[in-house]
Amino acid sequence: MRNIRLTLSYDGTNYVGWQVQSNGPSVQAAVEQAVFKLTGETVRLVAAGRTDSGVHALGQVANFATETAITCEKLQTGLQNFLADDVVIREVAEVDADFHATYSARWKRYRYVIFNNRVSEPFIRKYTWQYAAALDAAAMHDAAQVLLGTHDFRCFESHFPNKATSVRTVLESRVERCDGWPLWSRGENAGEFVRLDIAADGFLYNMVRAIVGTLLKVGRHQWTAEDVRRIIDTGDRSQAGETAPACGLYLEHVEY
């Protein structure tokens, strides 16, 4: 058996999420069906992160075992032919038998994008969270530094307890105000995005979106970095901010 690793980008708008579910189309089912159409094999994909409904991926990683002799290059074009254009196979590689997209991951990085503008923008409405009121990105960045290191993050976990432990290690945590996108720029949008990049050895359910809702309060000057530290210490989800919408969230990178 060969072990094939896929790197995927997708627009999560029209999917119930990565994982196969009974209530609608999943990215996993779409890719498994493409494999079936191309190879005739029924495979089961495992992925690095089970992105939720409406959550996007820039660099999701998945793998599957197969008997097919098709080369990686031909798998890439062949699978793409059987996929809608909202799922893109960015890379196909043959990996060691013991590679497992979920368990072999050393860390993952998520990105959250806020479009910080009074007026919404049609071209990015599914790909950012539009937030009208002014945000202090520097204050958000300072508060985001509180997340670095190993902590019990149960205050940011929905449906606690769903894991043996809610202790995770955050490796990167950065908030930046970034420039408008050059494609559609009319000058007036410059610097009107606020972007969070956060890497950790693992993430709890809805953790990034709860962090965004919490940092947002800091950006509005309602809370301080010290409040964020205190909230983490309480371990109480009701103390943290609201869960930010799915549409601004991307699984950006998985490191093995």
Added chain:
Amino acid sequence: MRNIRLTLSYDGTNYVGWQVQSNGPSVQAAVEQAVFKLTGETVRLVAAGRTDSGVHALGQVANFATETAITCEKLQTGLQNFLADDVVIREVAEVDADFHATYSARWKRYRYVIFNNRVSEPFIRKYTWQYAAALDAAAMHDAAQVLLGTHDFRCFESHFPNKATSVRTVLESRVERCDGWPLWSRGENAGEFVRLDIAADGFLYNMVRAIVGTLLKVGRHQWTAEDVRRIIDTGDRSQAGETAPACGLYLEHVEY
């Protein structure tokens, strides 16, 4: 009667174009319906450019006559409430009675965006034309300079003759390779967009898309700037390049 000018952005993907048509939803009908829901008045909008199906707008301008006493600020939020999120009212202003969005326009600028990458990108698939083969943007820019000034552009006009004259004056014509968009950037996309900005006192039917198809041949080193000059002189649509897809085109600005 008041004369109200609207500045609009829209994602043209789900519309048959600006103009009311029997075969599907138009942006014009959507805005006219919003005016009716807000004011109870049946109005008729005129616009600067009748964008085709799938063509987008960053700065479409339209106007209508109304008896309503609603302030411009309240018109903006009120109309937006009755519009889907793929049409955004960017500005509402009261203008002189003789302002006409079509006839008062001094010039318009269109933008065309090519995503010049081998692998497609799910988030921009409706908003750019993905073109895999390498393009020489500098050569395209040089050839685009041939368009400047007053010429008979019938070689770029579909369905000729549909106007009294196909002579137009091009005021700006610029091709640039521009950087990847910071929101989704993974480094690898940097500089992989090729963007045409072209301003003229008027445009013939499908003119910008025919120009893009022609400049593309220059970018592929199949034609030169001199060939473009020669093609303009022939006045023959069959000599020019193919019509580029609608999804990369934006009505960017209208000057009055």
